[in-house]
Amino acid sequence: MSAVRVGVFGLLGSGNLGNDGSLEAVLRYLRAEHPEARVDAMCGGPETVTARYGVPATRLHWYRGEYRTASRARAMAAKGAGKFVDAFRTAAWVRRHDVVIVPGMGVLEATLPLRPWGFPYALFLLCASGRLFGTGVALVGVGAAPIGSRPTRALVRWSARLAAHRSYRDEQSRDAIRAMGVDTSRDAVHPDLAFALPAPPAAAASGGTEGTVCVGVMDFHGGDDDRALAGEIHRRYLDGTTRFVRALAEDGRRVRLLTGDACDAAVVDAILAAVDSPLVTAAEADSLAGLMEETAAAGTVVATRYHNLVCALKSGTPTLALSYAAKSDALMARMGLGAYCHPAREVDAGRLLEQFRELERRSDQVRRTLAERNRAAARELDGHLTALSAALFPAAGRASAPRTPQEAS
Structure with missing residues (x-):
């Protein structure tokens, strides 16, 4: 074999x-x-x-x-x-x-x-x-x-x-x-593969630090069909997100800026320079596990990148999406938070603050919902990986190509 x-x-x-x-x-x-x-x-x-x-x-x-x-x-x-x-x-x-x-x-x-x-x-x-x-x-x-x-x-x-x-x-x-x-x-x-990763440590996921807000940012310029408007889309996104972070800091809230790709660092630097508050700091997580620990230790998360959302939702933290694509809306709906999406192309800091405060008022209920949805996601993903083994890894030790899902079914 x-x-x-x-x-x-x-x-x-x-x-x-x-x-x-x-x-x-x-x-x-x-x-x-x-x-x-x-x-x-x-x-x-x-x-x-x-x-x-x-x-x-x-x-x-x-x-x-x-x-x-x-x-x-x-x-x-x-x-x-x-x-x-x-x-x-x-x-x-x-x-x-x-x-x-x-x-x-x-x-x-x-x-x-x-x-x-x-x-x-x-x-x-x-x-x-x-x-x-x-x-x-x-x-x-x-x-x-x-x-x-x-x-x-x-x-x-x-x-x-x-x-x-x-x-x-x-x-x-x-x-x-x-x-x-x-x-x-x-x-x-099935749920995103990241839901198969280990959950944050129990101590980190026990409820978070009530005053801390994680804000996941992105070097966002729109999609492939938006090249002619890329500069304007980025300006609106950065301006609205900066206003939101400044409002949190003026309320005395601690803010941790998260990224999901190396290119996002420029957005973090721009927000830090514009807000200029000791309450606003940048996280240095270099893995999804690190991002999950950051989001688990927060009271609330507002995030743009898809996998920033995944990390926050898997950690069980109340989350609001700055949605840039249908995949973000679909993920939030799957986790029971479809009402908490805000368009990344048109960030309205005032409206975003309203949604954020409503989310915080429902924090306990949201945490219970996320715990239930996370258990369901883990079961569903485990079932798919079992089926994947049957499709791609037939029991015989072989040197031939794997069966397709149709052959395995």
């Missing part, structure tokens, strides 16, 4: 804590349920993934400047050559595996600015290579959304069609892929 060769793939180790949290959840699952599996990664930050998780990793892109804007002819030529080289690199990597897992992440959406020749192209190469070599590619708990760009939509549609397994983190994601012409009749929906 040979060990199953499992690859994990995505923008992992690149500074986005949500993506890394999804990776951590899948690695915990593999080590608990399939300890014999040999795991490695193809990802955005291979050095970080290897150092933090002990997983051998290789770069997602041959060209190191993939995500820098190419304005000179030499850089543009190198980026173009990289696309050609990546087709062979990805195929060779996929061929060495029995299963490749894409853990969570919004890999089938364009709710943030995205170019078709970036990650959508990389995902298409992965799924096409999997179909070519008989390696099962599993898109596990991923996010999806309607996509305006025709090239990006085509790449996403074909990636989804070529994958051996698909599951989604909300119903809207499955609906979006169905609307692109993909048969989703056997695709599952």
